[in-house]
Amino acid sequence: MNNPASAFHFTEFPGFEIAQKLIESGIFYKNSPRYDLHKGRGKRLGCIFLNPSLRTRISTQIAAENLGMESIVLNMDKEAWALEMEDGTLMNGNTVEHIKDAGGVLGSYFDFLAIRSFPTLSDKEADMNDKVLNKFIAATGKPIISLESALRHPLQSLADQITIQQHLPQGRKPKVVLTWAPHIKSLPHAVANSFAEWTLGMKHDLTITHPEGYELDEKFTEGASIEYDQSKALEDADFVYVKNWSSFRNYGKTPPVRDNWMLKESSLSQAKNAKVMHCLPVRRNLVLSDEILDGPRSLVQEQAANRVFSAQAVLSHMLDLTTGQK
Amino acid sequence: MNNPASAFHFTEFPGFEIAQKLIESGIFYKNSPRYDLHKGRGKRLGCIFLNPSLRTRISTQIAAENLGMESIVLNMDKEAWALEMEDGTLMNGNTVEHIKDAGGVLGSYFDFLAIRSFPTLSDKEADMNDKVLNKFIAATGKPIISLESALRHPLQSLADQITIQQHLPQGRKPKVVLTWAPHIKSLPHAVANSFAEWTLGMKHDLTITHPEGYELDEKFTEGASIEYDQSKALEDADFVYVKNWSSFRNYGKTPPVRDNWMLKESSLSQAKNAKVMHCLPVRRNLVLSDEILDGPRSLVQEQAANRVFSAQAVLSHMLDLTTGQK
Amino acid sequence: MNNPASAFHFTEFPGFEIAQKLIESGIFYKNSPRYDLHKGRGKRLGCIFLNPSLRTRISTQIAAENLGMESIVLNMDKEAWALEMEDGTLMNGNTVEHIKDAGGVLGSYFDFLAIRSFPTLSDKEADMNDKVLNKFIAATGKPIISLESALRHPLQSLADQITIQQHLPQGRKPKVVLTWAPHIKSLPHAVANSFAEWTLGMKHDLTITHPEGYELDEKFTEGASIEYDQSKALEDADFVYVKNWSSFRNYGKTPPVRDNWMLKESSLSQAKNAKVMHCLPVRRNLVLSDEILDGPRSLVQEQAANRVFSAQAVLSHMLDLTTGQK
Structure with a gap:
C-alpha cells in the first residue's frame, strides 16, 4: 500500500500506521467476520495461482465472501496457459502467452487481483526484483494483493502479527x-x-x-x-x-x-x-x-486461522481506498 | 450421524429412522429444490477431493447452493499439498503436510467439511479402519460428510434408496x-x-x-x-x-x-x-x-440426478442438528 | 440459436438479425454490466472444459455472475473422468465414462451447459462433424453454449464483431x-x-x-x-x-x-x-x-475485454428464450 507505483497494492510492509490499523481490523473481523457482509458487493477479485496453495487459496476466498465480494480462482499453470515473462523474446518455445497480454486481460476482468508466484531460486536477480509480481502489477493496472511472491508473503506476515498481538x-x-x-x-x-x-x-x-x-x-x-x-x-x-x-x-x-x-x-x-x-x-x-x-x-493453528482475517482486513482496506473512504 | 464420535458426521448408514427421514427429505427437495434457499445462509462447506469426481463434486455444490450455503472446492492433491497420513513419522519424503495440520486448518475455515478419499486397495488394515476419513474427522473437529471413503459411499447409497423408494x-x-x-x-x-x-x-x-x-x-x-x-x-x-x-x-x-x-x-x-x-x-x-x-x-440417470437431493437432505439435516432444530 | 436441433443452442453464427441483436446487447452490457443482475436468478450454468482456457473460462463465469446466474466450472479431464466418445464400443481401455452418461447427468444438474472441446486435428471427419460438441448436445438435452469446438469459437467471434462495431x-x-x-x-x-x-x-x-x-x-x-x-x-x-x-x-x-x-x-x-x-x-x-x-x-485487449459482454449477451438471450420473453 506504500508501494511506490500505486497507493493500492498490498505486496510488502505498508508502514507502521497502516500495519497497525490492519492488525486491529483483522482482530475486529475475527470477532465479527460478517460485519461488513455487503461492503464489497459488486466488486470482483481474481485469485491467480502459479503455484500450489491451501491456506492462502481458501482464506482469501473466504475473506472475499465475508465482504460480499465475488472471487474467481484460476490455476494459471494447470487451467490456462504457460506464461512468458521475458520482454522482447521470440515466443517459439514452451510458453504460450505473455504476461503482458494475460495480465492486461485479467486487469480488465477484475477490480482487484491477487497473485501467487514463487521465486526461481536460480535467477537471483529476477527474484530480487520480484520480477513476476512486478510484471503482473505493470500488466494489470489494477490493485494487486500478493499471495506470496519471490520476496515476500505479506498476508502471512499480517496474520503472524495479528497472532503476536493477541499473545x-x-x-x-x-x-x-x-x-x-x-x-x-x-x-x-x-x-x-x-x-x-x-x-x-x-x-x-x-x-x-x-x-x-x-x-x-x-x-x-x-x-x-x-x-x-x-x-x-x-x-x-x-x-x-x-x-x-x-x-x-x-x-x-x-x-x-x-x-x-x-x-x-x-x-x-x-x-x-x-x-x-x-x-x-x-x-x-x-x-x-x-x-x-x-x-x-x-500458535500454528491460530496463525492459519488468522489468515482469513488478515486477508479480510486487507481487502476491506483496499475497498476503502478505491471508494475514497479511509 | 450415528457415528460414535459425534452426532453430526455423515459417513455411514445412520439408522433406520434417520435414513427414512433423509429419504423423505430428499424426495421433498426433488420436488422443491429451492424451498430452503436461505436455510444455510452464512454457513460454509469445504469440499476436499483427494480423488477425481464428477457427480459427487457437482451435486454437492448444487445442494449447498440450493440451501444458500457457501461452498468451496479444493483438489487437495492438485491444488494444495501432498498429505502425510502416518503419525510420528519423520517427514523427509514426498509428503509435504500432515493431515493433522491441514485438517485442523480446514476445520477452522469451514462449518462443515466433506471429503473424498479412495482406499489404497493394498493396505487392508488401513482401508478397513477407514484411516484417511477418520484422521480427517479427528483433525478437523467439524461435522464431516463422506464423499466416498475407503469403506463406504453413503451419499450415493442415500440417492440409491431415494431411487428405489420412488420405484x-x-x-x-x-x-x-x-x-x-x-x-x-x-x-x-x-x-x-x-x-x-x-x-x-x-x-x-x-x-x-x-x-x-x-x-x-x-x-x-x-x-x-x-x-x-x-x-x-x-x-x-x-x-x-x-x-x-x-x-x-x-x-x-x-x-x-x-x-x-x-x-x-x-x-x-x-x-x-x-x-x-x-x-x-x-x-x-x-x-x-x-x-x-x-x-x-x-435407473442410472435417475440415481445420478438424485445425488443432488441426497446431498441436500444430508446438508439440511446437519444444519438442523447444528442449530438445535430437529 | 438457429441450430437445426434446437432453437436454444449457441454453437455457430445465429443469422444476421439475431447476431445484430447480440452485438447491440453486448454493447449495452459493456456500458451497464449489472443492469440485469437478477435476470438469471435461480438458473445454473455448467462450464465444462476438456481443454485449457483463460479468457473463455473467466469471462463466462463473470457474465453469469453479472446476470445473477450460478455457475460451476468442471475441468473434465483433470477433476472428473476421461470420456469415451465412440458409440457401441467395449470400454476396456483408458476412457472411464461415456459421454452419453456424463452428458445426461450434467444435463440433469444444470439449466444451461457450456463446453470447450478442441479438435483432434487427426480425425478430419470427426472434427468436420464437430463430433464431441454434437454428442454433448445430444446427451445433455439442455441449451448448449460452445466455448470453442472443433469447428467454431462463436463467443470469440461475437466479441470480435462487437469490437469491429465499435471501431x-x-x-x-x-x-x-x-x-x-x-x-x-x-x-x-x-x-x-x-x-x-x-x-x-x-x-x-x-x-x-x-x-x-x-x-x-x-x-x-x-x-x-x-x-x-x-x-x-x-x-x-x-x-x-x-x-x-x-x-x-x-x-x-x-x-x-x-x-x-x-x-x-x-x-x-x-x-x-x-x-x-x-x-x-x-x-x-x-x-x-x-x-x-x-x-x-x-484491438487485442479490447477484444478480450469484450468477451465478458459477448457471453453476457448470449446468456441473456438464452434466458429470454427459455422464459418465453423475446
Missing part, C-alpha cells in the same frame, strides 16, 4: 526469535523476509538465528540481532518463528549444516513461556517436532 | 439384487458395501451374487443371501444393482473369473420388471451393456 | 482482412472459421490471405476474397485479424511456408489506419510483433 506478554516488549530449521529441499526466503520486515516494522525486538551461510538479505533484517548460536538466541524468547530457507548468498543452494537445528521441546529449556509459530505446511519431525506442534506452545 | 412395487416387498460385474481394474468396495448396508438397513430383501473369491466384508452383508449363480440370483428381481469390486479376502486382487458376468438383457429373462442401477461412471459393454443402459430398465 | 470507419463499409500467421504447432481452424462466418454473416467485405495449401474449409469462407499475396491483401485494410491455423486440405499438417507471414508494422505500410485483432493467447514476435501488440493499432 503479547503483559507490561514489556516481547522477544521475538526467527530460527532457521532443517529441510530436504531448497526453499524460498519469502516467509522469513516478510516476517522480519513486519516484526521490525512493528518495532518488536527481533533476533534471527541460523547456521553460517544462511544469512538473509540484509534489506529485510536490518535492525535485527543475528545470532549463530541457536540455544543462545532462544533464551527468554516469547515468540519463536521456525522456518527453513535456502542460502541467499550462495543463492538457492543448501550448504551442509552440522548441528540439528530442528526445534524441539528441549531447545526451549531457557524459554519456558515461548510460543512457537510456523506458517505451514510444515514437515513434522524434520522442521518441528510433534511434541511442539501438538503441545501448548504452538 | 417400489405395489403391495409387496421388493427383491433387491446386488450383482458383481467385470472390470479391467482393481476397484474399491465402497459402493457395494454401502449399498448392502443401506438396503439391509432399510429392511429390504437383498441377494448378493458374485464369483467365488469376491465375497464382500461380512460386516456389510450380514442378513443378505449370497448366491454364486448369477442367473438364479436375478430371478424375479425388482432392482438389480450392478457393480464391480475387487477381492476382499485376497485384498485388492482380481482373481480370474471364468463366466461372463456382464449384465445384459438376456440375463434378465426371468426378471421381466427388473430395474437396473449403477452408480456411474460405468464402462459400457464391459460392466453393463448398451441395451440396458439405453433401455427402459435403466 | 467502424465513418460513412463506408470496412475492409476486413483475415491473415494467416506463422506458428510452431499445428493449430485448430475454429477461430478462423468462426471469424469468417461471422464477418461474412454481418455483411462485411472479407479478404482472406494465407500461403497456398492453407485454404480454410470453403463452407466458412464462401463470399470472401482469397488472396495469396499478403501485402496486396492488406492494402487499405480497416481491420486485420491475425491467426495461425494448420492445413485443412492436408488435414492438421503444417506444410512449409517460405515467406515470413508474421504481421509487423512494415506489413501495414499501405494500410495506415488498420486496426489489428487477435483472439489471444498470442506468441509474440512469432505470430505478431511486439510493436503492433503494444502499439495504437492493437
Whole structure:
C-alpha cells in the first residue's frame, strides 16, 4: 500500500500506521467476520495461482465472501496457459502467452487481483526484483494483493502479527526469535523476509538465528540481532518463528549444516513461556517436532486461522481506498 | 450421524429412522429444490477431493447452493499439498503436510467439511479402519460428510434408496439384487458395501451374487443371501444393482473369473420388471451393456440426478442438528 | 440459436438479425454490466472444459455472475473422468465414462451447459462433424453454449464483431482482412472459421490471405476474397485479424511456408489506419510483433475485454428464450 507505483497494492510492509490499523481490523473481523457482509458487493477479485496453495487459496476466498465480494480462482499453470515473462523474446518455445497480454486481460476482468508466484531460486536477480509480481502489477493496472511472491508473503506476515498481538506478554516488549530449521529441499526466503520486515516494522525486538551461510538479505533484517548460536538466541524468547530457507548468498543452494537445528521441546529449556509459530505446511519431525506442534506452545493453528482475517482486513482496506473512504 | 464420535458426521448408514427421514427429505427437495434457499445462509462447506469426481463434486455444490450455503472446492492433491497420513513419522519424503495440520486448518475455515478419499486397495488394515476419513474427522473437529471413503459411499447409497423408494412395487416387498460385474481394474468396495448396508438397513430383501473369491466384508452383508449363480440370483428381481469390486479376502486382487458376468438383457429373462442401477461412471459393454443402459430398465440417470437431493437432505439435516432444530 | 436441433443452442453464427441483436446487447452490457443482475436468478450454468482456457473460462463465469446466474466450472479431464466418445464400443481401455452418461447427468444438474472441446486435428471427419460438441448436445438435452469446438469459437467471434462495431470507419463499409500467421504447432481452424462466418454473416467485405495449401474449409469462407499475396491483401485494410491455423486440405499438417507471414508494422505500410485483432493467447514476435501488440493499432485487449459482454449477451438471450420473453 506504500508501494511506490500505486497507493493500492498490498505486496510488502505498508508502514507502521497502516500495519497497525490492519492488525486491529483483522482482530475486529475475527470477532465479527460478517460485519461488513455487503461492503464489497459488486466488486470482483481474481485469485491467480502459479503455484500450489491451501491456506492462502481458501482464506482469501473466504475473506472475499465475508465482504460480499465475488472471487474467481484460476490455476494459471494447470487451467490456462504457460506464461512468458521475458520482454522482447521470440515466443517459439514452451510458453504460450505473455504476461503482458494475460495480465492486461485479467486487469480488465477484475477490480482487484491477487497473485501467487514463487521465486526461481536460480535467477537471483529476477527474484530480487520480484520480477513476476512486478510484471503482473505493470500488466494489470489494477490493485494487486500478493499471495506470496519471490520476496515476500505479506498476508502471512499480517496474520503472524495479528497472532503476536493477541499473545503479547503483559507490561514489556516481547522477544521475538526467527530460527532457521532443517529441510530436504531448497526453499524460498519469502516467509522469513516478510516476517522480519513486519516484526521490525512493528518495532518488536527481533533476533534471527541460523547456521553460517544462511544469512538473509540484509534489506529485510536490518535492525535485527543475528545470532549463530541457536540455544543462545532462544533464551527468554516469547515468540519463536521456525522456518527453513535456502542460502541467499550462495543463492538457492543448501550448504551442509552440522548441528540439528530442528526445534524441539528441549531447545526451549531457557524459554519456558515461548510460543512457537510456523506458517505451514510444515514437515513434522524434520522442521518441528510433534511434541511442539501438538503441545501448548504452538500458535500454528491460530496463525492459519488468522489468515482469513488478515486477508479480510486487507481487502476491506483496499475497498476503502478505491471508494475514497479511509 | 450415528457415528460414535459425534452426532453430526455423515459417513455411514445412520439408522433406520434417520435414513427414512433423509429419504423423505430428499424426495421433498426433488420436488422443491429451492424451498430452503436461505436455510444455510452464512454457513460454509469445504469440499476436499483427494480423488477425481464428477457427480459427487457437482451435486454437492448444487445442494449447498440450493440451501444458500457457501461452498468451496479444493483438489487437495492438485491444488494444495501432498498429505502425510502416518503419525510420528519423520517427514523427509514426498509428503509435504500432515493431515493433522491441514485438517485442523480446514476445520477452522469451514462449518462443515466433506471429503473424498479412495482406499489404497493394498493396505487392508488401513482401508478397513477407514484411516484417511477418520484422521480427517479427528483433525478437523467439524461435522464431516463422506464423499466416498475407503469403506463406504453413503451419499450415493442415500440417492440409491431415494431411487428405489420412488420405484417400489405395489403391495409387496421388493427383491433387491446386488450383482458383481467385470472390470479391467482393481476397484474399491465402497459402493457395494454401502449399498448392502443401506438396503439391509432399510429392511429390504437383498441377494448378493458374485464369483467365488469376491465375497464382500461380512460386516456389510450380514442378513443378505449370497448366491454364486448369477442367473438364479436375478430371478424375479425388482432392482438389480450392478457393480464391480475387487477381492476382499485376497485384498485388492482380481482373481480370474471364468463366466461372463456382464449384465445384459438376456440375463434378465426371468426378471421381466427388473430395474437396473449403477452408480456411474460405468464402462459400457464391459460392466453393463448398451441395451440396458439405453433401455427402459435403466435407473442410472435417475440415481445420478438424485445425488443432488441426497446431498441436500444430508446438508439440511446437519444444519438442523447444528442449530438445535430437529 | 438457429441450430437445426434446437432453437436454444449457441454453437455457430445465429443469422444476421439475431447476431445484430447480440452485438447491440453486448454493447449495452459493456456500458451497464449489472443492469440485469437478477435476470438469471435461480438458473445454473455448467462450464465444462476438456481443454485449457483463460479468457473463455473467466469471462463466462463473470457474465453469469453479472446476470445473477450460478455457475460451476468442471475441468473434465483433470477433476472428473476421461470420456469415451465412440458409440457401441467395449470400454476396456483408458476412457472411464461415456459421454452419453456424463452428458445426461450434467444435463440433469444444470439449466444451461457450456463446453470447450478442441479438435483432434487427426480425425478430419470427426472434427468436420464437430463430433464431441454434437454428442454433448445430444446427451445433455439442455441449451448448449460452445466455448470453442472443433469447428467454431462463436463467443470469440461475437466479441470480435462487437469490437469491429465499435471501431467502424465513418460513412463506408470496412475492409476486413483475415491473415494467416506463422506458428510452431499445428493449430485448430475454429477461430478462423468462426471469424469468417461471422464477418461474412454481418455483411462485411472479407479478404482472406494465407500461403497456398492453407485454404480454410470453403463452407466458412464462401463470399470472401482469397488472396495469396499478403501485402496486396492488406492494402487499405480497416481491420486485420491475425491467426495461425494448420492445413485443412492436408488435414492438421503444417506444410512449409517460405515467406515470413508474421504481421509487423512494415506489413501495414499501405494500410495506415488498420486496426489489428487477435483472439489471444498470442506468441509474440512469432505470430505478431511486439510493436503492433503494444502499439495504437492493437484491438487485442479490447477484444478480450469484450468477451465478458459477448457471453453476457448470449446468456441473456438464452434466458429470454427459455422464459418465453423475446
